Amino acid sequence: MAKPPYIPPADHGFISTDPELAAVDASVRWPVLVCFLSAVHWMVVGTFLLVYASSLTHPQDTFPIIGLLVKLSACCSFFTYGHIWPAAVDALVYGWASTAGLGLAIWLLTRMGRTPARAPAALMTGVVFWNLGIATGLTGIFLGDSNGVELLEFPAYASWILWVAYALFALWAIATYLGRKPGQNHIAQSWILVALFAFPWLYATGSTLLSTDLHPLSPDLRHTSDQSAWAFPLPGSGVMQALLSAWYVHGLFVLWLAPIGLALLYYLIPKMSGLDLQWGSRAQLGFWSWIIIAPWTAVHDLVGGPFPADTVTVGLVLSGLIFLPVAVIGMNLVGTSLRGEAQQGHHGGIVFPFLVLSAFFFVIAGASEQLLSVRAANEVLRFTMFRECNMFLWVYGFFSFMVFGSMYYIVPRLLDFGWRSAFLIRAHYYASLYGILLFLALVGGGGIVQGLILETTNPLVTIVNVNQVSIGFYIASTMCIALVSIGNGIFALHLGWMVLDWLRQQVRRSRLASEILMEPYQPAAPVKATSVEVSA
Amino acid sequence: MNPPFRPFFFLVLATFMFTWFALIVLPWINLGHLAPIKEEGTPGITPWDSSGSAHQGEKVYASNGCAYCHTQQVRPASSGADIIRGWGTATDDGDPKKEVTRRTYPRDYIWQHQVFLGTSRAGADLTNVAHRFPTAAGLYRYLYDPYVLNGHSSMPAYRFLFTMQKVRGLPSDDALVLVPADMPPAGWEIVPTAEAKSLVAYLLSLNKGYHLPDENGPVPRPSKS
Numbered sequence: 001m002a003k004p005p006y007i008p009p010a011d012h013g014f015i016s017t018d019p020e021l022a023a024v025d026a027s028v029r030w031p032v033l034v035c036f037l038s039a040v041h042w043m044v045v046g047t048f049l050l051v052y053a054s055s056l057t058h059p060q061d062t063f064p065i066i067g068l069l070v071k072l073s074a075c076c077s078f079f080t081y082g083h084i085w086p087a088a089v090d091a092l093v094y095g096w097a098s099t100a101g102l103g104l105a106i107w108l109l110t111r112m113g114r115t116p117a118r119a120p121a122a123l124m125t126g127v128v129f130w131n132l133g134i135a136t137g138l139t140g141i142f143l144g145d146s147n148g149v150e151l152l153e154f155p156a157y158a159s160w161i162l163w164v165a166y167a168l169f170a171l172w173a174i175a176t177y178l179g180r181k182p183g184q185n186h187i188a189q190s191w192i193l194v195a196l197f198a199f200p201w202l203y204a205t206g207s208t209l210l211s212t213d214l215h216p217l218s219p220d221l222r223h224t225s226d227q228s229a230w231a232f233p234l235p236g237s238g239v240m241q242a243l244l245s246a247w248y249v250h251g252l253f254v255l256w257l258a259p260i261g262l263a264l265l266y267y268l269i270p271k272m273s274g275l276d277l278q279w280g281s282r283a284q285l286g287f288w289s290w291i292i293i294a295p296w297t298a299v300h301d302l303v304g305g306p307f308p309a310d311t312v313t314v315g316l317v318l319s320g321l322i323f324l325p326v327a328v329i330g331m332n333l334v335g336t337s338l339r340g341e342a343q344q345g346h347h348g349g350i351v352f353p354f355l356v357l358s359a360f361f362f363v364i365a366g367a368s369e370q371l372l373s374v375r376a377a378n379e380v381l382r383f384t385m386f387r388e389c390n391m392f393l394w395v396y397g398f399f400s401f402m403v404f405g406s407m408y409y410i411v412p413r414l415l416d417f418g419w420r421s422a423f424l425i426r427a428h429y430y431a432s433l434y435g436i437l438l439f440l441a442l443v444g445g446g447g448i449v450q451g452l453i454l455e456t457t458n459p460l461v462t463i464v465n466v467n468q469v470s471i472g473f474y475i476a477s478t479m480c481i482a483l484v485s486i487g488n489g490i491f492a493l494h495l496g497w498m499v500l501d502w503l504r505q506q507v508r509r510s511r512l513a514s515e516i517l518m519e520p521y522q523p524a525a526p527v528k529a530t531s532v533e534v535s536a
Numbered sequence: 537m538n539p540p541f542r543p544f545f546f547l548v549l550a551t552f553m554f555t556w557f558a559l560i561v562l563p564w565i566n567l568g569h570l571a572p573i574k575e576e577g578t579p580g581i582t583p584w585d586s587s588g589s590a591h592q593g594e595k596v597y598a599s600n601g602c603a604y605c606h607t608q609q610v611r612p613a614s615s616g617a618d619i620i621r622g623w624g625t626a627t628d629d630g631d632p633k634k635e636v637t638r639r640t641y642p643r644d645y646i647w648q649h650q651v652f653l654g655t656s657r658a659g660a661d662l663t664n665v666a667h668r669f670p671t672a673a674g675l676y677r678y679l680y681d682p683y684v685l686n687g688h689s690s691m692p693a694y695r696f697l698f699t700m701q702k703v704r705g706l707p708s709d710d711a712l713v714l715v716p717a718d719m720p721p722a723g724w725e726i727v728p729t730a731e732a733k734s735l736v737a738y739l740l741s742l743n744k745g746y747h748l749p750d751e752n753g754p755v756p757r758p759s760k761s
Contacts, residue, residue: 057690059693060683075696077696077697080600080601082600085604086601086604144599144600148598149603149650197545197548198552238570238645238651239567239645241651288547291551291552292551292554295552298559299559301655304615304616305611306609306639306641306645307642308567311562311563375615382616384656384657385656385658454617454657459620462621462660463621463659464686467688467689467690468688471688
């Protein structure tokens with residue numbers, strides 16, 4: 001039986017047929033590619049640390065090999081949960097999501113401005129400093145310099161590096177936006193600009209006001225019983241720290257990651273499906289209502305705490321309106337993608353399924369924020385693993401699926417080179433999908449169970465009883481994260497394989513070119529040609 | 537589709553300022569100036585600062601990430617079951633036989649350099665941990681091996697906060713009294729390091745065994761004189 005002829009995957013023909021767009025994509029090839037590769041590198045690091053951190057939450061019931069690492073954590077401060085967990089979360093939020101987000105923002109801004117990027121060297125410097133900052137910050141956490149403030153654990157010496165890097169990015173982005181071709185406006189640009197504007201605000205406030213080196217008053221002054229010494233403390237004192245921290249954590253999700261993700265979805269979903277945005281005229285409404293209402297989700301971490309009751313009540317009312325932007329954005333994105341899927345057939349293509357899931361997870365994340373804005377539900381769920389589940393939903397369910405889809409779309413266009421294997425993409429898709437669905441079911445459900453026991457009115461119930469029940473959900477969560485990490489690993493290997501193949505092809509091409517150039521001993525050829533001409 | 541850049545920028549700035557003002561600035565006006573309250577007829581003030589060793593312990597608490605699983609806030613009885621769980625019950629500062637049961641107020645936290653209200657209760661609330669573990673020895677034992685008291689605990693063992701040393705003469709005062717499985721070889725003892733001592737001093741200093749006026753009413757401001 002004759003074998004079917006081997007058809008190699010197409011290795012050219014990915015570049016946009018519009019020469020203008022092709023030039024734009026080529027101008028940002030290296031900065032975006034380096035962003036993506038370093039982001040995927042941090043994703044691998046962060047996912048591994050996340051599996052490790054998660055298996056430390058059930059130290060008495062560990063899994064085979066990783067159990068050795070758990071034993072190690074008791075004896076060595078380097079490997080304790082309080083170092084591994086923040087390192088994992090920071091590697092995923094800053095290293096993976098934010099770096100990928102920066103790459104996507106660069107790509108989208110230049111592409112929508114239809115002007116080739118200027119000063120790619122500034123961008124590359126920014127990428128290098130950004131990665132340096134993250135590496136320094138993670139090292140600081142492991143060495144015990146962590147601030148212990150959620151998502152701001154990076155010690156001050158790492159924050160400054162991140163700052164310099166981000167300033168380079170932001171200046172470049174504003175210059176690019178202002179230098180765009182006239183008439184190039186799209187809702188996606190608004191989302192990107194809001195994200196680029198929100199991050200420095202959030203990070204500057206958070207990292208300066210919550211830094212441990214900044215004390216509200218000098219102790220000598222405070223120990224006088226003279227009460228006027230207390231009249232003008234700096235903002236980051238007392239419970240204000242908790243307010244700032246809540247504002248920062250939620251702001252990072254809803255004003256930094258969410259806008260970048262939504263920008264890409266608003267751009268790619270209509271593009272991939274070839275359809276107009278459903279309810280497109282309401283996209284502006286979704287945008288403005290989101291940036292007004294979404295930051296109020298910060299009060300979900302404050303209910304019942306030592307804060308002014310009126311702030312919390314007003315905040316709950318406002319964050320309870322989050323269904324409005326979520327519904328509008330959901331109508332736009334999910335509506336368009338469902339119509340697109342109906343036309344193209346289910347799960348067509350490799351990019352679209354990831355984007356559709358991302359849009360769905362955005363709506364689910366919005367629904368979970370809506371749930372937390374109900375006071376009675378919040379009281380039960382506030383201190384449970386439901387909050388972890390909510391965070392995972394933003395960073396992994398919504399944002400990472402968007403990044404995966406976008407990378408599957410963008411990288412071939414940058415390199416003019418195809419993905420290597422449809423099977424690997426399918427494996428990545430299903431491992432991630434089932435990983436995240438199981439995580440939502442088990443950890444979200446576990447949070448509800450844990451909350452109901454924590455908040456029961458039976459005075460005999462103690463934390464020991466709560467632990468007896470929640471330990472099972474912690475073990476389940478480790479298994480789900482392991483499944484997700486398999487998907488992530490497949491993606492990282494596939495991307496690495498593709499880039500290596502591409503590099504090999506580039507080297508081969510250039511060798512071919514150099515071989516042609518290094519053949520000077522052909523003096524006969526031109527002579528022959530002239531002689532032919534003469535004879536003719 | 538978009539407004540031009542400058543109006544767009546100012547609109548975004550205005551929306552950000554709105555949440556910033558309401559979530560951060562307004563509470564700061566209310567809470568940023570909280571001072572201790574003068575006690576009637578005595579030179580004392582409530583609450584009083586904790587020891588320097590306890591402030592050192594804050595840093596150990598921060599860098600070992602205790603705040604990821606432990607809260608330090610007691611919600612009022614109207615919001616959640618914190619009081620029922622017993623997390624609001626403290627040993628009275630004046631009389632160790634008495635108890636004080638109450639929620640926590642913003643004024644309770646004014647002396648702390650870093651405030652760890654916490655977002656997760658994978659572990660117990662630590663506000664009044666001194667009521668449940670009245671002595672440092674008990675907390676040392678728990679940090680060394682949490683699974684003796686709570687077999688399903690998610691807490692890591694913090695053995696790196698302790699050192700094993702040879703007994704010279706009489707055993708040390710703070711040598712740990714451990715269950716047989718954890719006991720060091722004969723002639724050796726396990727003692728807390730300086731880090732463990734400051735951490736435990738910090739945990740014990742969190743006790744809220746005093747009363748504050750009900751702060752749901754108007755917040756007292758520092759006197760101008």
